[in-house]
Amino acid sequence: MSDIQPKRLVVFGATGNLGQQLIEKLAESNWPIFELIGVASSDSAGSEFEFRGEMLDVTSEWPTLKGRDFVFICTPRSEALEVVREALRAEVPCIDCSGALADQDVRMPAPISMSQSTTDGDAEAAIKTAPLLGVPAGTTLAWATVLEALSVSRVVGTVLCSSSALGQKGVAALSGESIALFNQSDVPEAGPAGQFVAFDVVPGGGIDSDRVRGELQRLFGSGLSVDLASVQVPTFVGEGSSLSLTLSAPLAREAVEARLAAIDGVTLMQDGFGSRGLASVDEAVEAPIGPTLRDAIGVDEILIGRIEADASQPVGEGWRLWLAYDPIRLTSEQVLNLARRRLGLP
Ligand SMILES: NC(=O)c1ccc[n+]([C@@H]2O[C@H](COP(=O)([O-])OP(=O)(O)OC[C@H]3O[C@@H](n4cnc5c(N)ncnc54)[C@H](OP(=O)(O)O)[C@@H]3O)[C@@H](O)[C@H]2O)c1
Structure with missing residues (x-):
């Protein structure tokens, strides 16, 4: 990579969950990086982050974008639009991770684990010149x-x-x-969910279901009917999805497993108890089978288990699956892959 000009990068939201994960991945990459500027809100003024062995300041003053090579936008939606505008004005390519423009005509390349992400030559050419790229939600x-x-x-x-x-x-x-409830002390004010979440599940909480539905519809077109519900559960990280599928043509269990096992970035965990060794307390009761959300933390892959026939549908057409994944890691992989293609890095 020695003949490639070292890159000047800006990460907005550098102190957040996604921003930090992205910076970690950039540090591990072999990209030639001359400069990395981390931007956050004024709440983070004075904080630092580590990058390739160096401690760098987080800035709450927006840097001049003109002359930089790429801008990663990992802020909440409400802040992302202004950063997009600024990047477009400065003619610096950027990627929006917030979904702020998910319903607009923004180039949103297919997930890297889908075959269409690399086989569509026109789409690849468009990525190379796109002023603004979008990334689907982790769930999508x-x-x-x-x-x-x-x-x-x-x-x-x-x-x-x-x-x-x-x-x-x-x-x-x-x-x-959680700490306040254990200590029987005053519970702090409700967080961004707008209500208390500890030891409870919040139907309709968590992700933006409309965004996911819209993105799937955009990726698959009218050939796919899709609906989903979201529930916030009292765990700290990771995400799980329970899916009921109808296939276009029936498949035997072996074929379903073989197709899933062949995908890059997927691990089947059909047997065993998940990596944490979940086991039933009562030997007479069937042991629970993973993967759990904790199994998926820190893993770049989608873990799939509990492949079961859906008895309400014709044999071979209906299947239920359980997915466990880390949406932040899936998103940062997609973002880095797109930025690499946009910047023409090998
Ligand atoms: N969490 C996920 O699973 C996930 C997955 C995919 C995409 N996303 C999207 O990625 C974005 C970030 O998510 P997250 O989970 O990383 O959120 P987060 O942990 O709340 O981080 C938000 C970041 O944005 C910064 N920020 C807030 N206002 C700002 C401003 N005016 N100027 C510059 N920086 C500002 C915050 O700085 P301070 O620390 O100073 O507040 C923080 O660094 C969201 O749009 C989210 O929808 C999230």
Whole structure:
């Protein structure tokens, strides 16, 4: 890579869950990086972050974008639009991770684990010149991978979201409320969920279901019927989805497993108890089988288990699956892959 000009990069939201994960991945990459500027809100003024062995300042003053090579936008939606405008004005390519423009005509390349992400030459050429790229929600990335591999005509699912779906403030709220309840002290004010989340499940909480539905519809077109519900559960990180699928053509169990196992970025965990060794307390009761959300933390892959025939549908056409994944890791992989293609890095 020695003949490639070292890059000047800006990460907005550098102190957040996604921003930190992205910076970690950039540090591990072999990209030639001359400069990395981390931007956050004024709440983070004076803080630092580590990058390739150096401590760098987080700035709350927006840097001049003109002359930089790429801008990563990992802020909440409300702040992202202004950053997009600024990047477009400065003619610096950027990627929006917030979904602020999900319903607009923004180039949103297919998830990297889908075959269409690399086989469409026109789309690849468009990425190379796009001023603004979008990335689907972590849930969309996980679901799309499975739907394409099994050629699904209808999917109905429930997403179990952890408090990290609402960013660091969501995680802090669950932590603060849990500690207060254990200590029988005053419970702090409700966090970004708008209500208390500790030891409770919040139907409709967590991710933006309309966004996921719209993105899947955009990726698959009218050939796919899709509906989903989201529930926030009192875990800190990770996400799980329980899917009920109707396939376009019936498949035997072996074929379903073989197609899923062949996807890059997917691990089947059909047997065993998940990596944490979940076991039933009562030997007479069937042991629970993973993967669990904790199994998926810190893993770049989508873990799939509990592949079961849906008895309400014709044999071979209806299947139920359980997915566990880390949406922040899936998103940062997709973002880095797109930025690499946009910047023409090998
Ligand atoms: N969490 C997920 O699973 C996930 C997955 C995919 C995409 N996303 C999207 O990625 C974005 C970030 O999510 P997250 O979970 O990382 O949230 P987060 O932990 O709450 O982080 C938000 C970041 O944005 C910064 N920020 C807030 N206002 C700002 C401003 N005016 N100027 C510059 N920086 C500002 C925050 O700085 P301070 O620390 O100073 O407040 C923080 O660094 C969201 O749009 C989210 O929808 C999240």
